[in-house]
Amino acid sequence: MTxxxxxxxxxxxxxxxxxxxxxxxxxxxDAPEVVDLGCGDGRLTRALHERVGATRTTGIDSxxxxxAAAEDGDGVTFxxxxxxxxxxxxxxxxxxxxxASLQWxxxxxxxxxxxxxSLAPGGQLAVQVPSNADHPSHTVxxxxxxxxxxxxxxxxxxxxxxxxxxxxxxFAEQHVRLQVYGHVLESSADVVEWVKGTSLTRxxxxxxxxxxxxxYRTRLLAVIGDRSPYFYAFKRIxxxxxxx
Numbered sequence: 001m002t003x004x005x006x007x008x009x010x011x012x013x014x015x016x017x018x019x020x021x022x023x024x025x026x027x028x029x030d031a032p033e034v035v036d037l038g039c040g041d042g043r044l045t046r047a048l049h050e051r052v053g054a055t056r057t058t059g060i061d062s063x064x065x066x067x068a069a070a071e072d073g074d075g076v077t078f079x080x081x082x083x084x085x086x087x088x089x090x091x092x093x094x095x096x097x098x099x100a101s102l103q104w105x106x107x108x109x110x111x112x113x114x115x116x117x118s119l120a121p122g123g124q125l126a127v128q129v130p131s132n133a134d135h136p137s138h139t140v141x142x143x144x145x146x147x148x149x150x151x152x153x154x155x156x157x158x159x160x161x162x163x164x165x166x167x168x169x170x171f172a173e174q175h176v177r178l179q180v181y182g183h184v185l186e187s188s189a190d191v192v193e194w195v196k197g198t199s200l201t202r203x204x205x206x207x208x209x210x211x212x213x214x215x216y217r218t219r220l221l222a223v224i225g226d227r228s229p230y231f232y233a234f235k236r237i238x239x240x241x242x243x244x
Contacts, residue, residue, distance in 0.1 A: 011194055014183045018236050019044050019099045022128045023051055025175055025240035029124070031055040032094035037083040037115075038101020042070025048097060049076050058093075060086060084111055088118035096125050100236075103129045106155045109165050116169045116243075124242045125171070129156050131178060131235045136223040137191050138199065144216055145203055159237050172244035176237065183232040188224050191232060192217045 032054050039045040039059030049057040060081040061067050070078040083098065084105035096115045105111060115125060132138060133153035142150050157165075163176040185191065192213065200207035200216075207213075224230070 011183070011197070014181070015100070016044065017181055018128050018179070018238065021179070022097070022099055022126050022238050022240070023048055025126055025238065026052060026095065026097075026124055027242065028052075029094055029122075033091075033120075034058070034095040034097060035060065035086075035088065035093050035118075037086060037096065037098040038104070039070065039078060040066045042067070042076070042078050044099070045070070045078070046074075046076050049074075052095065054095075085114075086118075087114050092118055092120040092123065094120055094123050096123070098127045100128055100130065102127055103152050103156050105151075108155060108157055108162075112165055113169060116171070119243055122243055124240065125166075126240045128236055128238045131156055131159075131237045132233075135233070135235075136220055137195055137232075140220045140223060141195065141199055141216060144212070144219065145206065148203055150199070151202065156237070159239075162237065162239050166239065166241045169241075170243070171241035174239070174241040176239040179236055179238060181234045181236060183234055185230045185232050187228040188221055188226050188230040189217060190230065191220060191224070194232070 029052065032052055034049065034052060034054045034057040036045040036048060036057060036059045039061045042059050045057060045059040055075060057076045059070060059076065059078040060083060062080065062082055064080060067078055067080055072078060083101055096119060102108060102111065119125065130152050133150055133156065138150055138152060142153065159176050159178045163174060166174045166176070196213070200213070
């Protein structure tokens with residue numbers, strides 16, 4: 001996967017809405033140590049660091065292109081790494097935060113167990129994942145590229161299963177919800193521009209081939225219509241949990 005920060009941030013305002021909703025679930029803590037898994041270009045990582053009054057925040061991402069825009073400093077450090085295998089080791093943290101990143105890896109139950117093991121007593125877990133694999137933006141792409149599994153369809157669990165997993169991991173408190181974000185885009189075709197910054201990246205060169213993108217656009221508009229503006233109903237799961 002090759003990420004394009006500029007393309008991803010084309011819809012920065014829309015993508016930030018669930019980030020701030022997730023951050024709002026965090027309870028106040030005294031100078032916490034935070035890790036942001038899937039930090040992207042680091043802009044929101046730094047905002048999270050300031051919001052929670054963290055003493056130290058580490059942003060972790062697997063994309064060198066994204067991390068190239070991230071700058072260390074003022075208690076924030078960025079590291080290339082794999083969120084699927086990440087642990088804090090012996091240095092437990094107070095907050096594990098993962099916004100729109102966990103969907104890219106499988107076996108969420110095992111990953112959440114590892115993340116829970118990296119939390120200090122009283123530590124908090126905050127995770128947001130898309131849950132819109134049934135939207136035409138995903139189903140049309142799945143039909144065009146059946147050989148490359150859709151990570152949202154393959155990896156994301158039902159909200160109630162996440163609640164069960166968090167309970168089984170021993171969290172004392174939790175909040176899990178499915179939320180629909182209504183994004184009003186200029187036109188139906190803008191859904192393609194949105195997907196260029198996310199799902200199409202998993203197809204590599206094919207996802208950047210103009211002919212493939214044109215075919216995807218044609219098929220998608222045949223399903224959702226060619227409308228201006230277009231209401232993009234985007235389902236996401238937000239979850240928060242705290243250890244006793």
